[in-house]
Amino acid sequence: MAQFDEEFDFVVVGSGGGSMCAALVMRQVGKSVLILEKTDLVGGTTAKSGGVMWIPNNPFMEQEGIEDSPEKALEYLEATAGQSQDAPGTSRERRAAYVTQARRMVDFLIAQGIKLTRAPYWPDYYDERPGGSAAGRTVLAEPFNLNELGRWKRKLRPNFIPVVAAPEEMGAVMSARTRRRFGIAIAKLLLRIGKERLTGRNIVGNGAALQGRMLQAALKAKVDIRTKSPVKDLVVENGAVKGVVVDKHGREYRIGARLGVLVNAGGFAQNQAMRDKYAPGTSVKYTAAAPGDTGEMIETMIRLGAAFGQMSERVGLQASLVPGNENLDGNGIDLKKISGQGSVSAPHAIIVDQTGVRYMNEAGSYMAFCRNQLIRNHTVPAVPSWWIFDQWHFDRYPLFGIAGMGARPKRWFSSGLVKKADTIEGLAALINVDPATLRATIDRFNLGAREGRDPDFHRGERAYDNWLGDPTQEGSKTLGPIDTAPFYAVPMYPGDVGTYGGVVTDVNARVLREDGTPIPGLYATGTSTASVMGTAYPGAGSSVGPSFVWGYVAAKHAADADNLLVAA
Known part of the structure; x- marks a missing residue:
């Protein structure tokens, strides 16, 4: 029989989305829980x-009279998700379970005092497909006063937005399409x-608000949370997972888990060797994942005999590395410094x-x-x-987030990151592209854009496209001809x-x-798993949604708590 230095009912590896949700389930039914975080900060990539x-069919949609159903x-x-190929993480059974359990998970969190709300308007990404919602099914946390965490506020991983802003405030900033509106x-x-x-308040939004609220609830529920506690291995006895081995000040420390271990340790975004093996052509240089996202727990579970899949998939984000940020410290590359998502979808680009x-x-x-980019790169x-x-676009929209609406840093131009020319042909020469080809591409795009249409790729024909565009523009919210000199080019990865x-x-x-049987005592959620969303x-x-949902489900199953939880 395995010998342990310490024992809990449930042990959670990693502190990202879903970890504290699972812990709250366990505490609700009187079970002891330990969360082990290998870095010095909690919250994982979710906090960033x-x-x-x-969350489909969520209670906030119901309250606002927005149509949805399971x-x-x-x-x-x-x-x-159902159209995915070679995606063992998704099946109709799992997708159906997600739809059912997602609503229950949110109801449970609300009952625990977690203040959640609905994004006012955030369309599904394929809202034109059967069952799509133009209003959106997105749930987020209400803004949170970080000071309510006391000494723990310094242990919450910072968010990617450098100012403490509520979602609606950042929405106002990002949707400002003139210098005057931006300034206001x-x-x-x-x-x-x-x-x-x-x-004396310190209000945060986004992932910091969600994980801040979850951390506050977990601490109130007396969940044991330990940082700088990397898990080195799983303890297995007679084929069942019974606990974990932690590196504690350079020695092995064995912790038992009577009801099971939940792995929510992230994926392998920060592990270039695993990227080269499973997702060739991608790089750690352009990830915004937390620094602890290094994949060793996935490898540990695979060695134990776990089936795995969808390893080439990533949650892509179009990126351009701003000069001066190539070699950041242990916090990794900050999302705001590399993302170009909002800008590339704006008109005149x-x-x-x-x-x-x-x-x-x-x-x-x-x-x-990003998938389209990698597929294109094959040929x-x-x-x-x-x-x-x-220039029309340059004068109105931000480059690399909100920084672009103010004075553009000179190094962006002097370094060659942003290239500028008076003509399309001159720009083509700067980026080593055939001038006639680039001219023909832009002329074809402009012909449709002036009429508010995109016959080649149908940009602007769904709610999500237009939501990403410019709401103040008449006609198409995302199309506009590239015809006002000078012209610009920026590399996107x-x-x-x-x-x-x-x-x-x-x-x-x-x-x-691999044979479809479960490994007793071992649960997983988040990006440590093959997503229920398949390749979509x-x-x-x-x-983040599935991380919370499957963390909730895992804890319920481990505690056999289906009939014991208090749900709203």
Whole structure:
């Protein structure tokens, strides 16, 4: 029989989305829980992220009279995730379980006092498909006063937005399409921040708000959370997982888990060797994942006999590395410094490959954008691709987030990151593209854009495209001709916010062997698993949402708590 230095009912490896949700389930039914985080900060990539969850048929939609149902949501998942090929993480059974359990998970969190709400308008990424929702199914946390965490506030991983802003405030900033409107939005934000600081409050939004609230609830529920506690191995006895081995000050420390171990340790976005093996052509240089996202727990479970899949998939994010940020410290590359998502989908801009040919709908989801780029690169050089725009676009929209609406740093130009020319032909020469090809590409795009249409890739024909565009523009919200000199080009790479493949789990979040049988005592969630969404990303929060849902499901199953939980 295994000998342990310490024992708990349930042990969770990693502190990202879903970990504290699982812990709250266990504490609700009187079980002891330990969360082990290998870095010095809790919250994982979820804390850095937008912190939203894709939750179909959620209670906030119901309250606002927005049509949705389990049947409609499942129809949409069949039209997106269900179309995946070679994706063992998804099946109709698991997709149906997700739809059912997602609502229950949110009801449970609300009952625990977690303040959640609905994004006012955030369309599904394929809202034109059967079951799609133009209103959106995205749930997020209400803004949170970080000071409520006391000494723990310094242990929460910072969010990607450098200012403490609520979602609606950042929405106002990012949607400001003139310098005057941008200045007003920033002034209001800074005024609010100043007032909050004077009153001793420190309001955060996005993933910091979600994980801040979850951390607060977990601490209140007396969940044991330990940082700097890397798990080195799983303890197995008679084929069942009985605990973990932790590196404690350089020695092995064995912790027992009477009801099971939940692995929520992230994917392998920060592990170049695993990337080269499973997702060749991608790089750690362009990831926004937390630094602990190094994949060793996935490898540990695989060695134990776990089935795995979807390892080539990532939650892509179009990226361009701003000079001066190439070698950041242990916190990794910050999302705001590399993302170009909002800008490439705005009017008067396109993406072309290295031959000067346009090859995608630039207003598609970030995951689709990067997949298209990598697929294109198999036959035509497309990494990096070129983001082409004109002076009209430059004067109105941000480059690399909100920084672009102010004075553009001179190093962006002096370093050659942003290239500028008075003519299309001159720009082509700067990026080593055939001038005639780039001219023909832009002329073809402009012909349709002036009429508000895109016959090649149908940009602007769905709600999501237009939501990413410019709401103040008459006619098409995302199209506009590239015809106002001078012209600009910026390299775009297939970045990511994390990987999307891992071990295969069942409807109870149990890790499965290759023969389909579960490994007793072993559960997994988050990007340590092959996503229930397959190779698709149905809407905002399609990574964070499943992490929470399967963490909730795993804890319920391990505690046999289906009939014991208090749900709203």
